[in-house]
Amino acid sequence: MKFLNRRTSAVAAVVLSATLGLTACGSTTDASSDSGSSSSDGGDVSVTFLPKNLGNPYFETSDAGGQKAVEEFGGEFTEVGPDTATPDGQVSFIQTAAQQGVSALVLSANDPAALCDSLNQARDTADVKVVTFDSDVNADCRDLYVSQADSEGIATVEVDMIAEQIGDEGQIAILSASANATNQNAWIDIMKQDLADNHPNIELVDVVYGDDDDQTSFDKTAALLQTYPNLKGIISPTTVGIAAAARYVSTSNYKGKVAITGLGTPNQMREYVKDGTVTEFALWNPEDLGYLAAYAAKALVDGEITGAEGDSFSAGDLGDYEVGADGTVLLGDPFRFNADNIDDFDF
Structure with a gap:
């Protein structure tokens, strides 16, 4: 790159x-x-x-x-x-x-x-x-x-990362930006198809929107984990969302149990990688x-x-x-x- x-x-x-x-x-x-x-x-x-x-x-x-x-x-x-x-x-x-x-x-x-x-x-x-x-x-x-x-490359790398981190099986959710965000919606459509075609044992249970707002994304993460007690991972294709999700998980009982990945910046995510909350994420x-x-x-x-x-x-x-x-x-x-x-x- x-x-x-x-x-x-x-x-x-x-x-x-x-x-x-x-x-x-x-x-x-x-x-x-x-x-x-x-x-x-x-x-x-x-x-x-x-x-x-x-x-x-x-x-x-x-x-x-x-x-x-x-x-x-x-x-x-x-x-x-x-x-x-x-x-x-x-x-x-x-x-x-x-x-x-x-x-x-x-x-x-x-x-x-x-x-x-x-x-x-x-x-x-x-x-x-x-x-x-x-x-x-x-x-x-x-x-x-x-x-x-390329949208396919972005979507595919996110699915690949979550699949690797949860052993290619279990329930996952997506925490996106706004419901009208062109880029996230395109990636999510490709993710859904990739999951259906290549990861039959992974179930996408929900897509929620944090509106690229830190507190909203934090609250949406909490709601996802409470609504889906068997959730094994969250993909967040937005830098605000992934950092908020990692912040919530890092001080909760879900740390080490629920994988957080998606698109983030190194400076936002460094502490969560170093403390073991996040294994891997991606970005340009x-x-x-x-x-x-x-x-x-x-x-x-x-x-x-x-x-x-x-x-x-x-x-x-x-x-x-x-x-x-x-x-x-x-x-x-x-x-x-x-x-x-x-x-x-x-x-």
């Missing part, structure tokens, strides 16, 4: 700490003043990042990657977003970005369809290039989607995801690509990428983190 060779712990720690100031609604960073030497034309490119919500460590890291890329090509970086992960909360920021005439909007969508009207208005009236990352909208509402990895590098999305946005603004299948562009330290079907660019395969390697990463 590409990020293994390009990040040191020290660098990642500095980048992640730099994101801590980017948590207020509508916070802004202008990256153009001290990085114009990186590119001859990047100063004309203004990129606004709109995550699902601010104050989320995952998006703090991905947006820091976006800021790093924009600084490299000498553009102007801004981060805005709602405090809670709702589609209504994102609409006003899309409208403001269009009114301000930003070159590109890079967003992780809280709903695949609800944002389409505002996004298409921004594209049609202000020529804003729209790049989604992490969670997509309908393909006709954006120019490119930068995906963490969210910093690389934001970094790639910013370079994709620049390529669109500069006219290097249109988002058509077969288009290619350079993404700085990550190298060259090609646009696939449906205007999708894939970062790479997910990586498994466990006690043997977790201390090699800091994000």
